[in-house]
Amino acid sequence: MHQPIGIFDSGYGGLTILREIVRKLPQYDYVYLGDNARTPYGTRSFETVYHYTLECVRHLFDRDCRLVILACNTASAKALRNIQQLDLPSLDSDRRVLGVIRPTTEVIGKYSKTGHVGILATRGTVTSESYVVEIEKFFPELTVFQEACPMWVPLVENGEYASDGADYFVRQHIDRLLAQSPAIDTLLLACTHYPLLLNKIRQAAPDNVTILSQGHIVADSLADYLHRHPEIEAQCSKHGERLFLTTDSPGDFDRQATIFYGESIQSAHLAL
Structure with missing residues (x-):
């Protein structure tokens, strides 16, 4: 039976997570869904992000994904808790939806000697205070500082991430933090x-x-999760297959996706 692991993101960024997951766990089947038609999520309200994310999770469930990873910090911050607590019990209590915030906050304290850590994120993630709250649970001794970087995603998605113009915006936010x-x-x-x-x-x-980038942290956390939950692991099919879906133009997605995923892909359009 084909029961892939679902990977969801508002656009392309989650491909950096999928790349590390596939590197760590190549044997599993994966379905990647990018909601490019409605990106960015970082500037949208909690209610809108929750609605969009739930709709995409439902679609991945319809494709027999027993486990879905929200490879999007904004979706993890604004939608994950509601989906886990309010929706999963009625949708299917045997399925799981995980995010990218908790795996990171579980380990971040191991890297700091001074006890002062900085978070660089979208405005939506910063406003949610999710990292501050989660880090407090695991490392209450840490002091957390945040900086919203609204220009960084547009720079990346417009192919300007290596340009001289990007230097100004990167240095500006690093200096502010x-x-x-x-x-x-x-x-x-x-x-x-x-x-x-x-x-x-x-x-x-x-x-x-x-x-710290999140890809290898999330990949290690997923491997540990599957080891600790053999009942979920047993339901995940293992043919090494990859399927890529986008709610926008597949041609545009494929061109951009190569930058994030590190190799060429061929996606299909999904109408929601």
């Missing part, structure tokens, strides 16, 4: 688009600052 506390020694890229700006972020940040 570090101005909150010079003791910050760990920066978390809390948006799945931001790894494409990693080289410029490294150039803008002091050498002693550790910069």
Whole structure:
């Protein structure tokens, strides 16, 4: 039976998560759904993000996904809790929906020596306070500082992530975050688009600052989850197959997706 693991994102960024998951767990089948027609999610209300995310999760369930990963920080911040608590019991209590915030917050304290960590994210994720709340649960001794970077996703999606113009916006937000506390020694890229700006972020940040991307953290967490939940793992099919869906133009998606995923893909259009 074909029961893939579903990977959802508002657009392309989740492909950076999927890339690391496939590298870690290549044997499983995956369906990636990018809601490109309605991106960005970062500027939308909680209610709208919840509605859009639930609609996409339902579609992945219709494709027999027993496990869905919200590979989107905004969706994880604004929709995950409601879906887990309010919707799953009536949709199918045997299925699971996981996010990308908790795996990161479970480990971030291990990287900081000063106890001061910085979060770089979309405005929606920052406003939600999700990282502040979750980090408090696992590392109450940490002090968390946040900086919203509204220009970073447009820079990436318009292919400007390697341009000289991107330097200004990257340095601006790094400087603003570090101005909150010079003791910050760990920066978390809390948006799945931001790894494409990693080289410029490294150039803008002091050498002693550790910069964390989420892909390998989420991949390790998923492997651990499947190990700890053999009843879910047994339901996931293992043919090494990949299916890519987008709510917008497949041609546009395929061209952009290569940048995020690291290899060429062929997607299909999904009308919601």
